[in-house]
Amino acid sequence: MRRLSIAFVLVIGLCALAVGFGVQFNGTDVYPDPAAIDADYAAHVGERAHLWTEAVGTENGRLVVETEGLYLRVSDPPPAAVEVGDHVQIYGTFGPDRQFETEAYHVQSAGGVWYMYGVSVVGIALAAGLFLRRWRIDPDQWRFVPRGGE
Template sequence: MRPSLRLFGIVLVGLLVLGMGVHYDANYETNWPYPTGDALETDYESHVGDRTFLFGTVQAVDRENATVEILVETGRGPLPLTVGGVEQSVEPGGAVQVYGTVEPDHHLAADRVVVVNPAGSSLVFKYGVSLVGALLVVVLFFRRWRFDTDGLGFEVR
């Protein structure tokens, strides 16, 4: 296959990725059965009583009252919410998933909370370990394969 033809194919793949991204975003809300952070940010009161499922970054923890303050990312900026019924251990900077009910005054009554990152440092761990994974792939790949500048592509060493 000629390099120009392969380049055309790669451009086509790029366009397909863009197309999928547009299709996905256009259909996201239809396939997400809960009010999103954007929907709550736009008209919070109309969603009071609805079930919701949100992802947020922990800002403050009140262990006595089993509540945490979270920020949910929305298209209009972060939305602050207070989540009640949080028994799990989590630190400010951590990340949680909250499945529960929208209550007045930016409160959520959690039925289930999953602590994704117990603290901000969990993110450092994930990125650090991922970097090791990326380096491992690159090193192992280039031990067996090389870039052929004449054929403009990877070939076996």
């Protein structure tokens, strides 16, 4: 019973830390938020920024992204590599006329998210299956014991 109590306290503590981090962390605080950039865009020209955006279309051969009302035309990724609705992380420099010179980017498509979750579920199932091939739950003492051993 002591082990179960300790495990319970540790799991609750881990959950509390995860929830606390999620509540406190709302993106990066290094750069102004998109609404502040949009309100006075000219003051931010030449600054570097890291933004989480969503692809909304193309204009003049450039991808147009949006985050919290801030629309930008980015130099990378190319419009052919992104579909409308994909999430795009961009890092680079603000240019005039709402141009964003991208130094690094990462595209996360909806299909990629489902693939990530699918692979995770398969991995969990395989790990649990392999574990339970050698171990079984002893319901009397609330513990795992080797299969075949008493």
